[in-house]
Amino acid sequence: xTGVTQxxxxxxxxxxxxxxxxxxxxLGHNAxxxxxxxxxxxxxxMFVYNFKEQTENNSVPSRFSPECxxxxxxxxxxxxxxxxxxxxxxxxxxxxxxxxxxxTFGSGTRLTVV
Amino acid sequence: LAKTTQxxxxxxxxxxxxxxxxxxNNIATNDYITxxxxxxxxxxxxxxxxxxxxxxxxxxxxxxxxxxKSSTLSLPRVSLSDTAVYxxxxxxxxxxxxxxxxxxxxxxxxx
Numbered sequence: 001x002t003g004v005t006q007x008x009x010x011x012x013x014x015x016x017x018x019x020x021x022x023x024x025x026x027l028g029h030n031a032x033x034x035x036x037x038x039x040x041x042x043x044x045x046m047f048v049y050n051f052k053e054q055t056e057n058n059s060v061p062s063r064f065s066p067e068c069x070x071x072x073x074x075x076x077x078x079x080x081x082x083x084x085x086x087x088x089x090x091x092x093x094x095x096x097x098x099x100x101x102x103x104t105f106g107s108g109t110r111l112t113v114v
Numbered sequence: 115l116a117k118t119t120q121x122x123x124x125x126x127x128x129x130x131x132x133x134x135x136x137x138x139n140n141i142a143t144n145d146y147i148t149x150x151x152x153x154x155x156x157x158x159x160x161x162x163x164x165x166x167x168x169x170x171x172x173x174x175x176x177x178x179x180x181x182x183k184s185s186t187l188s189l190p191r192v193s194l195s196d197t198a199v200y201x202x203x204x205x206x207x208x209x210x211x212x213x214x215x216x217x218x219x220x221x222x223x224x225x
Contacts, residue, residue, distance in 0.1 A: 004157075043158070043215040090157045102148050105157025 006106035023074040023091030035090040123220040136202030
């Protein structure tokens, strides 16, 4: 399997639930990212991992907790979310410092908080 | 960080060539210009990237004038399946995570 794979594709959770989003890349990339895309809003960068180390956290609320156990896997742990957290959550990867290939995105997880 | 300005939406017809222009007046010396395509409920897909002059691949061409303050994505002979949102991004390829995503251009192709 190639590319960036995200699971699940769809998730409905209550505000008191705990769930996790998973991302896996088979491209040999060194950097992985979580993005949030709300309706009619631009993509918002949430977290960046470079060689498994978190290098960016764009003022994301603590109810979102990322985990990067190795350079191929990225998780986003969710707890006590709010309805406004409903969005498409996208994972991406890239070669850090490489020219010409940009990001490779997964298909996303459509999250609905009820 | 360089920001970009694109038209909010465009319409065209099957078989036509479509040109989408992006303005990036404060582009820095190390910045590259990258275009992505996004279909509903999917992640964006890399289309093309360039630094100056013209770049062509199997999907599109990218034209960049000498002052690099704008760029034009050219899609030859579009089809209905090219209906999507197209994003222009400007940033240093060594710092991909500093790219700023705008609202993009919603391209609608009609039969």
